[in-house]
Amino acid sequence: xxxxxxxxxxxxxxxxxxxxxxxxxxxxxxxxxxxxxxxxxxxxxxxxxxxxxxxxxxxxxxxxxxxxxxxxxxxxxxxxxxxxxxxxxxxxxxxxxxxxxxxxxxxxxxxxxxxxxxxxxxxxxxxxxxxxxxxxxxxxxxxxxxxxxxxxxxxxxxxxxxxxxxxxxxxxxxxxxxxxxxxxxxxxxxxxxxxxxxxxxxxxxxxxxxxxxxxxxxxxxxxxxxxxxxxxxxxxxxxxxxxxxxxxxxxxxxxxxxxxxxxxxxxxxxxxxxxxxxxxxx
Amino acid sequence: xxxxxxxxxxxxxxxxxxxxxxxxxxxxxxxxxxxxxxxxxxxxxxxxxxxxxxxxxxxxxxxxxxxxxxxxxxxxxxxxxxxxxxxxxxxxxxxxxxxxxxxxxxxxxxxxxxxxxxxxxxxxxxxxxxxxxxxxxxxxxxxxxxxxxxxxxxxxxxxxxxxxxxxxxxxxxxxxxxxxxxxxxxxxxxxxxxxxxxxxxxxxxxxxxxxxxxxxxxxxxxxxxxxxxxxxxxxxxxxxxxxxxxxxxxxxxxxxxxxxxx
Numbered sequence: 001x002x003x004x005x006x007x008x009x010x011x012x013x014x015x016x017x018x019x020x021x022x023x024x025x026x027x028x029x030x031x032x033x034x035x036x037x038x039x040x041x042x043x044x045x046x047x048x049x050x051x052x053x054x055x056x057x058x059x060x061x062x063x064x065x066x067x068x069x070x071x072x073x074x075x076x077x078x079x080x081x082x083x084x085x086x087x088x089x090x091x092x093x094x095x096x097x098x099x100x101x102x103x104x105x106x107x108x109x110x111x112x113x114x115x116x117x118x119x120x121x122x123x124x125x126x127x128x129x130x131x132x133x134x135x136x137x138x139x140x141x142x143x144x145x146x147x148x149x150x151x152x153x154x155x156x157x158x159x160x161x162x163x164x165x166x167x168x169x170x171x172x173x174x175x176x177x178x179x180x181x182x183x184x185x186x187x188x189x190x191x192x193x194x195x196x197x198x199x200x201x202x203x204x205x206x207x208x209x210x211x212x213x214x215x216x217x218x219x220x221x222x223x224x225x226x227x228x229x230x231x232x233x234x235x236x237x238x239x240x241x242x243x244x245x246x247x248x249x250x251x252x253x254x255x256x257x258x259x260x261x262x263x264x265x266x267x268x269x270x271x272x273x274x275x276x277x278x279x280x281x282x
Numbered sequence: 283x284x285x286x287x288x289x290x291x292x293x294x295x296x297x298x299x300x301x302x303x304x305x306x307x308x309x310x311x312x313x314x315x316x317x318x319x320x321x322x323x324x325x326x327x328x329x330x331x332x333x334x335x336x337x338x339x340x341x342x343x344x345x346x347x348x349x350x351x352x353x354x355x356x357x358x359x360x361x362x363x364x365x366x367x368x369x370x371x372x373x374x375x376x377x378x379x380x381x382x383x384x385x386x387x388x389x390x391x392x393x394x395x396x397x398x399x400x401x402x403x404x405x406x407x408x409x410x411x412x413x414x415x416x417x418x419x420x421x422x423x424x425x426x427x428x429x430x431x432x433x434x435x436x437x438x439x440x441x442x443x444x445x446x447x448x449x450x451x452x453x454x455x456x457x458x459x460x461x462x463x464x465x466x467x468x469x470x471x472x473x474x475x476x477x478x479x480x481x482x483x484x485x486x487x488x489x490x491x492x493x494x495x496x497x498x499x500x501x502x503x504x505x506x507x508x509x510x511x512x513x514x515x516x517x518x519x520x521x522x523x524x525x526x527x528x529x530x531x532x533x534x535x536x537x538x539x540x541x542x543x544x
């Protein structure tokens with residue numbers, strides 16, 4: 001994107017009918033580390049790539065619980081994301097206080113979008129630099145929305161945002177038609193595969209990704225590292241292992257066809273390597 | 283959203299809303315030179331009892347149609363049962379103008395909810411909670427809405443019947459009543475209400491209580507309405523009268539047990 005004379009102010013249109021500041025804000029989302037969301041008839045799963053700024057530091061927190069039935073994943077300026085989280089939590093709890101029932105996620109999403117729009121039409125403000133994947137429930141069931149810095153929002157079956165999200169999107173586009181009927185475990189597997197796509201050079205481990213789930217009758221929780229690691233290790237060994245893992249709560253290496261290291265290490269290559277069964281085709 | 287205006291005078295928007303002022307004109311709770319508060323009001327035109335029971339298919343509410351101006355039964359066609367959305371009915375006793383204001387508020391709420399058009403709908407329990415917030419907040423400002431509200435509804439097969447008072451006391455029950463109904467009708471409910479009554483049984487029970495209220499409550503008249511809410515919808519009857527019998531033994535010599543009283 002080239003600098004031009006119409007991009008200093010968010011309240012200045014360009015002759016081409018664009019608001020460059022808003023587009024630059026969306027660029028900030030694209031530079032952030034990836035976030036992925038996908039849903040079935042009963043669950044919504046969010047997954048994030050957690051980048052640490054240095055080896056010494058901990059990862060950025062990108063998955064936030066908003067209410068028992070709503071959670072978000074963010075990409076971009078996580079500071080802006082925290083502010084929006086606080087707003088969303090406040091709205092949810094206020095709604096609950098007045099009506100004693102959960103705020104339908106679609107209505108919250110519109111409120112956030114309207115808040116974001118305000119920042120695109122005030123000369124003393126700047127747009128929020130964060131994209132939010134909002135997973136939540138309402139009377140009709142589970143939903144996944146994307147809130148954009150421009151103030152737009154849309155509902156999705158599955159979506160990915162952030163850097164190298166195109167790889168994840170490609171995977172999701174291939175698979176999304178099966179998502180509606182997936183179980184919770186299958187959905188998490190798909191999410192982790194999608195994250196793998198975005199983490200092209202690195203190995204997938206509980207240290208560099210995060211997963212959260214919300215479902216009908218199941219409150220929003222962020223999976224703890226131990227459970228997450230078990231899911232990751234189960235990824236490479238096929239579906240049977242998923243079931244044993246659910247039962248025992250640990251990964252069961254005995255039944256795996258491929259000897260595994262502790263961190264589930266295998267080079268993440270997009271094509272199938274000769275080691276593994278073709279997991280990608282589940 | 284509509285409710286946000288009700289949570290106290292902290293935001294400017296509340297100033298412009300019903301809660302902080304009367305419907306007609308501006309009046310603020312706070313000023314630079316505070317005068318003594320005259321806000322605890324008196325009711326002027328009042329409605330008498332409202333009765334409510336749960337039955338097999340839903341909820342029944344009943345009330346008379348009198349609006350009393352002190353001891354004068356001044357208005358005889360006051361509708362004190364109103365439909366809210368399409369799964370809730372509201373009955374009120376107390377100040378009629380406050381009831382009208384509440385109905386306006388709820389209409390706004392329902393309209394806004396309808397405009398979302400997203401498959402989500404406010405159910406009777408949510409409206410009960412909203413009304414409780416409104417009544418309690420007003421009470422905290424020493425400016426109550428002088429009503430006892432009965433709210434009944436059914437959503438997704440779940441029946442709801444509850445009451446909110448002018449000081450924000452609220453609860454749910456299988457049968458509720460306001461005002462004199464508490465003293466005259468509820469004992470009858472306690473004896474004769476049972477789970478899963480048919481519509482006919484429910485109507486009969488309510489009519490019995492309405493009759494007792496007409497005999498014994500001086501602000502009741504022999505002109506009643508009943509509201510029925512089921513999964514299929516809401517019906518509010520046209521006003522009807524009940525057959526009275528002033529020849530009953532208890533009326534022949536009312537002071538029999540207490541000579542000299544009237």
